[in-house]
Amino acid sequence: MIEDAIWxxxxxxxxxxxxxxxxHDLAALADRYGTPLYVYDAETIRASLREYVDAFFRxxxxxxAYSVKACALIGVGAVIAREGVDASVASLGExxxxxxxxxxxxxxxxHGNAKPDDEVAAALxxxxxxxxxxxxxxxxxxxxxxxxxxxxxxxVWLRVAPGIKVDTHPHLVTGTVDSKFGAPVSTGEALAQAQxxxxxxxxxxxxxxxxxxxxxxxxxxxxELARAxxxxxxxxxAATGAPITELGMGGGVAVRLRSTEEAPxxxxxxxxxxxxxxxxxALRGATVYVEPGRGxxxxxxxxxxxxxxxxxxxxxxxxxxVDGGMGDNIRPALYGAxxxxxxxxxxxxxxxxxVAVAGRYCESGDVLIRSVRxxxxxxxxxxxxxAAGAYSxxxxxxxxxxxxxxxxxxxxxxxxxxxxxxxxxDIWRLERR
Numbered sequence: 001m002i003e004d005a006i007w008x009x010x011x012x013x014x015x016x017x018x019x020x021x022x023x024h025d026l027a028a029l030a031d032r033y034g035t036p037l038y039v040y041d042a043e044t045i046r047a048s049l050r051e052y053v054d055a056f057f058r059x060x061x062x063x064x065a066y067s068v069k070a071c072a073l074i075g076v077g078a079v080i081a082r083e084g085v086d087a088s089v090a091s092l093g094e095x096x097x098x099x100x101x102x103x104x105x106x107x108x109x110x111h112g113n114a115k116p117d118d119e120v121a122a123a124l125x126x127x128x129x130x131x132x133x134x135x136x137x138x139x140x141x142x143x144x145x146x147x148x149x150x151x152x153x154x155x156v157w158l159r160v161a162p163g164i165k166v167d168t169h170p171h172l173v174t175g176t177v178d179s180k181f182g183a184p185v186s187t188g189e190a191l192a193q194a195q196x197x198x199x200x201x202x203x204x205x206x207x208x209x210x211x212x213x214x215x216x217x218x219x220x221x222x223x224e225l226a227r228a229x230x231x232x233x234x235x236x237x238a239a240t241g242a243p244i245t246e247l248g249m250g251g252g253v254a255v256r257l258r259s260t261e262e263a264p265x266x267x268x269x270x271x272x273x274x275x276x277x278x279x280x281x282a283l284r285g286a287t288v289y290v291e292p293g294r295g296x297x298x299x300x301x302x303x304x305x306x307x308x309x310x311x312x313x314x315x316x317x318x319x320x321x322v323d324g325g326m327g328d329n330i331r332p333a334l335y336g337a338x339x340x341x342x343x344x345x346x347x348x349x350x351x352x353x354x355v356a357v358a359g360r361y362c363e364s365g366d367v368l369i370r371s372v373r374x375x376x377x378x379x380x381x382x383x384x385x386x387a388a389g390a391y392s393x394x395x396x397x398x399x400x401x402x403x404x405x406x407x408x409x410x411x412x413x414x415x416x417x418x419x420x421x422x423x424x425x426d427i428w429r430l431e432r433r
Contacts, residue, residue: 002347006256006340007386008041008300008410017348019384021302024410027345030304030382034421036324036405037304038393040071042079043411044300049083052292055266059274061287065109067251068094070293070390071301075409075418077101080296086129088251088291092119095126105129109157109209109248109289113180121145124154132209132248134159134181136189139196139203146202156197157207157248158183158236160190162228164212164221182210185232191239198240205242207289208233211250214294215335219264223272225249230276230283237282244286249273251291255298257387258340266295294390301389303329304344307381308360318355320377325359326366327399329385329392333365341372344384349375357383361400393419398427 002013010022019026021041030037049064056062065086068077072094081087081102089095090111099105109130110123115138123131124145131154133139146154161182183190197205208229212221226249233244254263273290277283305322312318331337341357343349351373359366368385377383396404403422408415 002342006259006299008044008302009047010041010043011302011386013347015348017346019342019344019347021410023413024415026302026304026384027382029408029415030306030344033406033408033417035304035306035382036322036328038301038328038388038405038407039304039410040073040076040297040301040389040407040418041410042300045076045079045297046083048296048299049080049085051266052290052295053083053085055270056274056288056290059270059278059288061285062270062274063287063289065107065289065291066098066103066296067291067293068098069394071297071392071394072097073393073407073418074101075407075416076297076300076389077103079409079411086289088293092122095123095128099126109291111159117141117145128154130155130157130207130246132157132159133193133197135183136193136196139193139200143200143202153202153204155206156203157209157246158190158194158197158205159209159211160185160229160232162210162212162225162232164224164228185228190232191235194236194242195240198242205236205240206244207246207248208236208244209248209250209289211291212252214252215254216252217254217262217264219268219272222249222269223275226273226276230280233286234280234282244283246287246289247277247283248289248291251293251295253292253295255294255387255390257338261338298387298390301387301392303385303388303392305383305385307377307379307383309379310355310377311358318353319358320355320374320383321358321360322368322383323360324405325361325368326363327359327361327402328396328405329368329388330395330397331391332368332370333363334395339369339372339385339387341369341374341383341385343375343377344382346375346381352376357385361402398422401427403427 065088078101086107087098087103106129113134159182357369406421407419409418
């Protein structure tokens, strides 16, 4: 059963029971490129981006900045960069990936709560558009490294912790006072850091930034966030004279992994984050930045695995074991993410049993799906998991010395490899006895 909202656009089941994305048969792609295999669809990425742009169009000025950490693949980033949006990066590696994808460095924001000196210096040399201060340690060091490097001051955002808790997995909460990210507003630390930035030579405090969490399923906390940032921006201006012209509202809007899950409408989200800004006379002209990552790429990819075997434990559980797992998608183990799946060459057959999809890695926690209904699976069957485009390949590892998967990008009638499958030799290339 194909649920349209969680699969890439143009996904359908043919008369032969094969799942296809447009003209591309997933079984044929797996036969050609091997498994595990991640298949991204460019049309779905572009459509997701258009939905964001359209949702915010009436509330301009608004800038959409792709959160590169969701999927730093250059081939995926290039699809997004061609649409003219910004990039939000969290390391020098992500900055370089975004640059190679085609994003101008001047339209990037560099985040991170523990930026090494060499990365800060390299970002300044590259002329990063916005430097996001995330901790008092950033300020003195940044001012020191900026000194003498450029004629114009470095534009800076201050990341704050607004004290907003959202209903999501604890590992995905980022806006509370008890977070490693951002200066707490309630303690006075955020204002103190804003004053320090305003006094520093070579720095220009132009924006305030906050992020409240990921997979947020309700638009209302974003309205609370917007009100908090508006109030704090006015406090900063009164205390420092700094003209706050940019408000970074972060990302984190939920994307459905299963058809039964809820996610806020983008129109609701857009109203929530822009409403308080547009209603405030002092900040009405400020540019609102939003940083979707999962929202642009989550739905766009399908993960393909071969079934290796089945383990049946009577009256307990049936495990369908596949040739991938937490090495290419750690989110079920790390965040409790709950995916769906179909047998990609038998999708028209009725689902006859409830099973768990077990990964190949030597951990009890390596279970990709705790419960899903499938036809009886056999060795060699192809399992397809939708909505796998965000934080899967990006967080992949070589655990158990296992090579990472290949990635294919579909664009119209064309399918091309945008990341080669790793080999054992690739894993050991940097090692020495």
